Amino acid sequence: MRVTTAFNKMLGLVGASVASVTFAPEGIVVGLRRRRAKHRCPCGWTTWAIYDRSVRRWRHLDLGAAKCLLEAEICRIRCRRCGRVRTEEVPWARPGARHSRDFQDVVAWLAQRVDKTTIATLLRVSWEAVAKIVTDVVAEAIDDARLEGLVRIGVDEVSYRKGYRFLTVVADHDRGGAVVWVAEGRDQRVLEAFYDELGVERTGRLEAISLDMAKAYKSATDAKAAHVSQCVDPFHVVKLANEAVDKARRWAWRQERRLRPPPAPTIGRPRNDAPPRPRDEVRFVKHTRWALLKDPEDLLESQVAVLDELRRRRSVLYRCWQLKEGLRDLYRVRPAHAAEHLAWWLSWACRCRIPAFVTLAKTVRANRERILAAIELGLSNSKLEGLNSKIRLINHRGYGHHSASALMAMIHLCCGGVTVELPTGRPLPVGT
Numbered sequence: 001m002r003v004t005t006a007f008n009k010m011l012g013l014v015g016a017s018v019a020s021v022t023f024a025p026e027g028i029v030v031g032l033r034r035r036r037a038k039h040r041c042p043c044g045w046t047t048w049a050i051y052d053r054s055v056r057r058w059r060h061l062d063l064g065a066a067k068c069l070l071e072a073e074i075c076r077i078r079c080r081r082c083g084r085v086r087t088e089e090v091p092w093a094r095p096g097a098r099h100s101r102d103f104q105d106v107v108a109w110l111a112q113r114v115d116k117t118t119i120a121t122l123l124r125v126s127w128e129a130v131a132k133i134v135t136d137v138v139a140e141a142i143d144d145a146r147l148e149g150l151v152r153i154g155v156d157e158v159s160y161r162k163g164y165r166f167l168t169v170v171a172d173h174d175r176g177g178a179v180v181w182v183a184e185g186r187d188q189r190v191l192e193a194f195y196d197e198l199g200v201e202r203t204g205r206l207e208a209i210s211l212d213m214a215k216a217y218k219s220a221t222d223a224k225a226a227h228v229s230q231c232v233d234p235f236h237v238v239k240l241a242n243e244a245v246d247k248a249r250r251w252a253w254r255q256e257r258r259l260r261p262p263p264a265p266t267i268g269r270p271r272n273d274a275p276p277r278p279r280d281e282v283r284f285v286k287h288t289r290w291a292l293l294k295d296p297e298d299l300l301e302s303q304v305a306v307l308d309e310l311r312r313r314r315s316v317l318y319r320c321w322q323l324k325e326g327l328r329d330l331y332r333v334r335p336a337h338a339a340e341h342l343a344w345w346l347s348w349a350c351r352c353r354i355p356a357f358v359t360l361a362k363t364v365r366a367n368r369e370r371i372l373a374a375i376e377l378g379l380s381n382s383k384l385e386g387l388n389s390k391i392r393l394i395n396h397r398g399y400g401h402h403s404a405s406a407l408m409a410m411i412h413l414c415c416g417g418v419t420v421e422l423p424t425g426r427p428l429p430v431g432t
C-alpha cells in the first residue's frame with residue numbers, strides 16, 4: 001500500500017484526499033487535495049472564481065507521538081452575498097480555525113469532562129487555544145431553535161471571578177433545565193435584552209418564569225413580559241432562610257467570644273486529679289454550622305447531638321433552626337395548605353425578635369404571591385439549583401478565569417445540551 005493511501009484510510013477526512021506525506025521537524029505534514037472544485041464562502045455562496053490563494057496548515061490529531069499537520073491550498077473569494085473578500089470554507093476545518101474539525105471536536109468533548117490543564121498537556125495546545133476552540137465549536141453547535149417554544153423558564157444569576165462578576169443565565173424548565181441564554185451582568189437591562197432577543201411573539205407564548213427575590217429580574221419581567229406568572233423558586237427561599245440562620249449563628253459566636261475568652265492552652269498531659277477542662281463554648285457555637293444548615297434527614301449522629309444540646313439549653317440558635325425548618329415545611333405540606341402554612345409562619349417569624357428572621361419575614365411577605373405561585377405551578381428549580389454549582393465547577397476547572405465570553409461558551413457547552421461527536425465514531429474504510 002502506498003503511504004498516501006494509508007494516510008487516506010487512517011485519517012478518514014471528509015471532502016479531501018491525501019496527496020503527499022512529509023516528515024518535517026514540526027511533525028508529519030499531510031498535503032491534502034480537495035475533492036470539490038468550486039469554492040464556497042462560509043455563508044454558503046459558491047463560485048469558481050478566486051481572489052487569491054495561499055497555503056495553510058491546520059493542526060490535526062496526533063499520530064502516535066508525532067504532531068500531525070494538514071496542509072492545503074486555500075483561496076480567498078469575492079463573495080457576492082457577503083459583499084467582501086472572504087476566505088473560503090474547507091471541509092476539514094471550521095472557518096477561521098487553525099485546528100482541524102476532528103481536533104476541535106476532541107478538545108470540546110474533553111472540555112465537557114476534564115480541566116483545562118489536562119487538555120493542554122494531553123493535546124499539546126495552549127490554554128488560549130482551548131478557549132478559542134470551545135468558542136468556535138459552541139458557535140457552530142449551538143442550536144438556534146433553542147429559543148423556540150419556551151413556555152416555562154428560570155432565570156438566575158451566577159457569580160464568577162470570586163463573586164465579583166455576574167452572569168445572567170436563562171434555562172428552560174421543560175427541557176430539564178438546559179441553558180438557553182447567557183449574558184454578562186445581572187441588572188434589569190440584561191434580562192430585558194433577553195426579552196428583546198426573544199421578540200414579542202415568542203415572549204407572548206411564555207407562561208411562567210421562576211426567579212429570585214431581587215428587584216432587577218422582576219422589574220425587567222414586569223416591563224417586558226407582564227402577562228407571565230412570576231414565581232420565586234424554593235431554592236432561593238430556602239437559601240435566604242439558611243443565610244438568616246447563619247447570620248444568627250455568627251452573631252451568637254461573636255457574643256460568646258466577647259463574653260468568654262477561650263480557655264488557655266495547656267502544656268503537656270493534664271494531671272490525673274486536675275479538674276476537667278471547661279468546654280470551649282466559642283468553638284461549640286462556631287461548629288454548630290452544619291448541624292443547623294443541613295437537611296434533617298442527612299444529619300450525622302454528632303450533628304443530631306449538637307441540635308439536642310441547643311434544644312436543651314433553649315438556645316436562640318435552636319429557635320432559628322425551627323424557624324428555618326418551619327419555612328422549609330412550606331414545600332413539604334400539601335400545596336392546598338401552603339397559603340395557610342405561610343401565613344402561620346409569617347406571624348411566627350415577625351414576632352420572633354431575632355433580627356435576621358424579622359428581616360426575612362419582611363422579604364417573604366413582600367414576595368408572598370410569587371412564592372405561592374411557584375408551589376401552585378409546581379415550578380421547582382431543582383435542575384437549576386445544580387446549575388450554580390455546575391458553573392462553579394466549570395470555573396474551577398480553569399475555564400473562564402480570563403473572559404466572560406470563554407465562560408459563557410463553556411456554560412453552553414456543558415449545560416446547554418450541546419452534543420459533541422467524537423471523530424472516533426466515524427467508520428473507517430477496510431481492506432488493503
Ligand SMILES: [Zn+2]
Nearest residue numbers: 041043079082
Ligand atoms: Zn459569503
